[in-house]
Amino acid sequence: DIQMTQSPSSLSASVGDRVTITCRASQGIRNDLGWYQQKPGKAPERLIYAASTLESGVPSRFSGSGSGTEFTLTISSLQPGDFATYYCLQYNTYPFTFGQGTKLEIK
């Protein structure tokens, strides 16, 4: 199975900060990667697919980059509603695998 190593596992930041979350794949997955945001008690919502394509309606402060084995999700200026848990998902090779999640908390 492809292992998705997501870091950091938790992150404390302030409104207005720029934050970056990283996912590393144990083998190449081209750009078959999505980023999800999940708030407590809610279903995950996809922010980005194909590593860097923003879903419709997602604010432009979110961006994704990478290809192959290393990927990043960047939030350029944190807003109060961005404090949540973020997951990456590789959908290149079965079984698909998620990163373990990054909990973004208010400092």
Added chain:
Amino acid sequence: EVQVVESGGGLVQPGGSLRLSCAASGFTFSDHFMDWVRQAPGRGLEWVGRITNKPYSYTTSYATSVKGRFTISRDDSRSSLYLQMNSLKTEDTAVYYCADVGTKGTSWGQGTLVTVSS
């Protein structure tokens, strides 16, 4: 509006069976591959399995943890996805979601809770 609604969850004893359903609307269901994803209480997300669509022969793939116990099927005439779960274990306790998690993508429903306990 794209919508998926999962149903069929509940309390089941270890070794028992349960069938989950997912009703889709607002998009051409038959064009999409569809996935099941689960989340155990307080844990991360785990992909359960996928079914392709008719042009790809309705091929299924599963996570190692459920292979041989779970079966995914679909009824394109009803825009519905199913998950038949047999030989359930306590570690299958989770909220189960359906969605297309590939490039095309769909939104996710609110999920249905499956509790495996005696």
